[in-house]
Amino acid sequence: MVFNVIDYSGSFAFCISGASIAVAKKMDIFGIFVMAVVAGFGGGCLRDIILGNTPPAVFNTPIYWLIALLATIVVLAFKKQHRYFDKMILIFDALGLAFFTLAGIKVALKSGLLNYQCILMGVITACFGGVIRDVIVNRVPYLFQKEIYGAFAVMGGIIYFVLDDYLPPLMLDIIVILFIFVSRMISIWKNWHLPKARKDTIHNRKLKFLRRKKRVPNLE
Numbered sequence: 179m180v181f182n183v184i185d186y187s188g189s190f191a192f193c194i195s196g197a198s199i200a201v202a203k204k205m206d207i208f209g210i211f212v213m214a215v216v217a218g219f220g221g222g223c224l225r226d227i228i229l230g231n232t233p234p235a236v237f238n239t240p241i242y243w244l245i246a247l248l249a250t251i252v253v254l255a256f257k258k259q260h261r262y263f264d265k266m267i268l269i270f271d272a273l274g275l276a277f278f279t280l281a282g283i284k285v286a287l288k289s290g291l292l293n294y295q296c297i298l299m300g301v302i303t304a305c306f307g308g309v310i311r312d313v314i315v316n317r318v319p320y321l322f323q324k325e326i327y328g329a330f331a332v333m334g335g336i337i338y339f340v341l342d343d344y345l346p347p348l349m350l351d352i353i354v355i356l357f358i359f360v361s362r363m364i365s366i367w368k369n370w371h372l373p374k375a376r377k378d379t380i381h382n383r384k385l386k387f388l389r390r391k392k393r394v395p396n397l398e
Contacts, residue, residue, distance in 0.1 A: 181281065184277050184284075184351065184355075185277070186241070186245060187273070187277045188273070188278040188280075189219065189222075189242060189274075190245050191271070191277060192218040192221075192270070192271070192274035192278065193215070193246045193250075194249045194252065194266070195217055195270040195271040195274060195311070196213040196215075196218060196311050197210050197213055197217075197249050197250050197252075197254075198270070199311060199312075200213035200253075200315075201257050202264075202267075203315050207250070210253065210254065211246060211247065213314065213315075214246040214253075215236075215246045216314065218245065218246055218274075218307060219234075219236040219242060219307060220307030220308075220311070221278060221282070221302055221303040221305060221307035222235060222278070222281075222303055224303075225282055225285065225299050228302070229285070229289050231289075269363070272366075273359055274304070275308075275358055276304075276334070276356075276357075276358035276359040277355060278300075279331040279358055280300065280351055280355060281303060282301070282303025283296045283297065283338055285299065286298075296335065296339075297339075300331055300335045301331045301332060305319075305320075305321045305327065305328050308321065309321055309322075323371075326361075326371060327362070330357075330358050330361045330365070333357070333361070334355075341353065
């Protein structure tokens with residue numbers, strides 16, 4: 179029961195984020211629904227394929243499609259409030275990150291994986307639906323930008339296994355979800371980011387061995 183609540187909540191959150199981006203990109207109704215499905219279930223599909231759980235759960239569970247449809251209807255109903263879309267995308271994306279990290283870990287545990295493998299499955303579940311979503315709309319995914327994104331999923335997974343022996347399951351789940359969500363929102367607010375590659379390239383560096391002396395024309 180608890181797992182279903184976590185899984186469905188994460189699905190709805192990511193479906194909302196996917197549908198919101200589709201509206202911002204002026205897609206039609208079908209495109210909005212497809213983006214909701216991709217964002218909501220892309221990471222879970224990849225996780226299930228890696229674990230050998232085929233066909234992925236989304237194809238055997240009609241409620242997932244109802245969640246995507248509901249998210250599409252909700253976003254369409256509030257599409258006139260376009261000035262709030264950027265904030266809506268960030269909030270629901272952070273919620274999806276939190277819920278799906280935990281859902282991925284729990285599915286991996288049921289498959290008998292080791293702790294670090296479970297954390298990896300949590301990251302894949304939480305992040306790669308958003309990666310596919312952003313690639314479709316020709317945007318650099320949050321996971322690969324300077325913003326701290328996937329790192330919070332990793333930290334949440336570590337916290338889960340560190341506290342697993344000391345807290346009841348429900349309290350542990352709540353702590354992990356709150357940690358990931360709150361940390362992600364604070365990182366956006368405070369503009370925290372990871373180090374990134376410098377813009378300098380070999381073409382714009384003034385290296386001595388690439389310099390050429392300016393030739394003076396011979397007037398004789």
